[in-house]
Amino acid sequence: MTLTFVVEHLDPELGPWSALEYACIARESKENGAQFLLTSVPASLQMPENLARMEELKVERRSVEEIFADRKSRVCLLDPAATIELSPADRDDFDVFLFGGILGDDPPRDRTSELRKKGYAGRRLGPQQMTTDTAVRVTRMIAQQRIPLDKIPYLDHPELRINEHESTEMPFRYVKSSDGKPIMPEGMVELIKKDADKAVDDLF
Ligand SMILES: C[S@@+](CC[C@H](N)C(=O)[O-])C[C@H]1O[C@@H](n2cnc3c(N)ncnc32)[C@H](O)[C@@H]1O
Numbered sequence: 001m002t003l004t005f006v007v008e009h010l011d012p013e014l015g016p017w018s019a020l021e022y023a024c025i026a027r028e029s030k031e032n033g034a035q036f037l038l039t040s041v042p043a044s045l046q047m048p049e050n051l052a053r054m055e056e057l058k059v060e061r062r063s064v065e066e067i068f069a070d071r072k073s074r075v076c077l078l079d080p081a082a083t084i085e086l087s088p089a090d091r092d093d094f095d096v097f098l099f100g101g102i103l104g105d106d107p108p109r110d111r112t113s114e115l116r117k118k119g120y121a122g123r124r125l126g127p128q129q130m131t132t133d134t135a136v137r138v139t140r141m142i143a144q145q146r147i148p149l150d151k152i153p154y155l156d157h158p159e160l161r162i163n164e165h166e167s168t169e170m171p172f173r174y175v176k177s178s179d180g181k182p183i184m185p186e187g188m189v190e191l192i193k194k195d196a197d198k199a200v201d202d203l204f
Contacts, residue, residue: 009101024185082122088146128173
């Protein structure tokens with residue numbers, strides 16, 4: 001079966017940060033011949049414009065449980081609390097890799113537990129919290145490109161310069177690109193800078 005990435009959307013809203021992450025996952029999945037499903041999206045949810053017009057994004061009202069009810073054993077939950085790390089050989093056992101559609105938080109609140117309760121096999125991607133698009137990227141590198149978890153170049157807690165006076169530390173692990181920068185969705189750096197400026201403005 002085609003390699004499939006499923007992000008089960010767990011928040012009542014879908015804000016600009018998630019929209020950039022999901023658009024990035026959709027684009028990279030398509031480029032790599034994998035399928036991407038965004039599941040459990042309530043009918044009432046207003047899709048941000050950048051996502052609504054993406055052909056490569058498949059939005060599902062149904063949950064992962066309904067869609068893959070007959071193939072549950074082929075679904076692997078990427079779970080920061082799992083005891084086994086994901087390895088290239090796992091691709092032989094799983095076709096569907098499932099992620100929590102949750103924004104990263106610091107400290108992590110373990111909302112992935114909402115999916116863990118459903119009883120899927122779980123695998124971890126190391127001890128550090130990743131953004132959802134990073135977790136999908138790392139899973140793709142392991143399951144599709146067969147690169148072991150410890151051979152992937154990472155950047156932990158990178159600093160982003162907001163302006164000449166301020167910078168902000170991102171409390172996540174990212175994949176390091178060939179230019180030494182963290183790989184982030186298109187538009188994310190600008191969004192982080194805008195949010196940081198707003199937070200500063202709100203102080204006055
Ligand atoms: C931003 S993380 C959310 C982590 C979080 N703070 C929580 O409440 O569970 C979004 C998703 O990426 C995946 N993920 C992130 N880091 C991971 C890791 N180190 N190992 C396995 N999965 C990870 C999980 O599927 C998680 O639900």
